[in-house]
Amino acid sequence: MTSILFDEQLNRYATKMSTDELPILTALERETYRKEMQPVMLSGHLQGSLLQLLSKMLRPSRILDIGTFTGYSAICLAQGLDDYGLVHTIELEEERKDIAQKYFEDSGYSGQIIAHYGDASIILKELKEPWDLVFIDADKPNYGLYYDLVFEHLKIGGIIVADNVLFEGRVLLPEEEQGKNEKAMHQFNQKIKSDNRVEVLVLPIRDGISVIRKIVL
Numbered sequence: 314m315t316s317i318l319f320d321e322q323l324n325r326y327a328t329k330m331s332t333d334e335l336p337i338l339t340a341l342e343r344e345t346y347r348k349e350m351q352p353v354m355l356s357g358h359l360q361g362s363l364l365q366l367l368s369k370m371l372r373p374s375r376i377l378d379i380g381t382f383t384g385y386s387a388i389c390l391a392q393g394l395d396d397y398g399l400v401h402t403i404e405l406e407e408e409r410k411d412i413a414q415k416y417f418e419d420s421g422y423s424g425q426i427i428a429h430y431g432d433a434s435i436i437l438k439e440l441k442e443p444w445d446l447v448f449i450d451a452d453k454p455n456y457g458l459y460y461d462l463v464f465e466h467l468k469i470g471g472i473i474v475a476d477n478v479l480f481e482g483r484v485l486l487p488e489e490e491q492g493k494n495e496k497a498m499h500q501f502n503q504k505i506k507s508d509n510r511v512e513v514l515v516l517p518i519r520d521g522i523s524v525i526r527k528i529v530l
């Protein structure tokens with residue numbers, strides 16, 4: 314997705330002045346644009362770089378990626394894994410498996426990325442790992458549910474990153490003019506803001522990215 318909230322020229326400048334995208338991620342993005350109906354769902358260079366940086370700073374051993382799509386975010390998140398670390402990534406649509414798997418193999422992380430296919434709200438009831446880093450990037454109305462399902466397993470100091478929290482700026486609309494996605498994102502933002510177990514920073518880049526840090530149980 315190109316940035317809607319951020320001037321396009323500045324977005325290009327910020328991208329150009331940031332560390333270059335890994336060639337494998339450029340190839341994955343190209344293939345996604347050739348084969349997928351909604352390629353803009355892919356995280357892309359700037360957001361992917363933020364995920365990589367956070368992961369490298371945390372050196373996580375357990376990462377959760379909700380909404381694999383073609384695998385871009387999972388590969389970015391894997392960059393900071395410790396030697397025995399794992400990324401669990403969840404995707405509803407099994408037809409996206411081949412492209413994701415191909416790039417997991419090409420990335421060299423296929424042994425550390427575990428792909429689950431099915432509904433995240435069901436899979437997360439079984440997946441109880443001590444998460445260091447979680448990326449929520451799937452169906453918007455379920456963000457609050459995913460947050461609740463992962464929170465008790467998130468370590469103190471662990472980070473949840475949530476995408477699309479400003480939903481094209483539409484979170485600002487009066488409630489009666491909001492669709493279900495922007496309404497859900499506004500409710501999610503309110504829920505996090507009033508949760509005194511965490512600290513949160515809402516970054517107005519791309520479609521809005523929240524970085525949430527667990528400070529108490």
Ligand SMILES: C[S@@+](CC[C@H](N)C(=O)[O-])C[C@H]1O[C@@H](n2cnc3c(N)ncnc32)[C@H](O)[C@@H]1O
Binds near residue numbers: 356384386387431
């Ligand atoms: C915005 S895309 C994810 C993009 C990906 N994180 C990336 O960086 O390229 C959202 C994905 O969530 C998946 N999804 C939607 N609802 C889901 C659910 N209930 N459980 C698991 N995945 C779901 C969609 O099929 C879609 O592939």
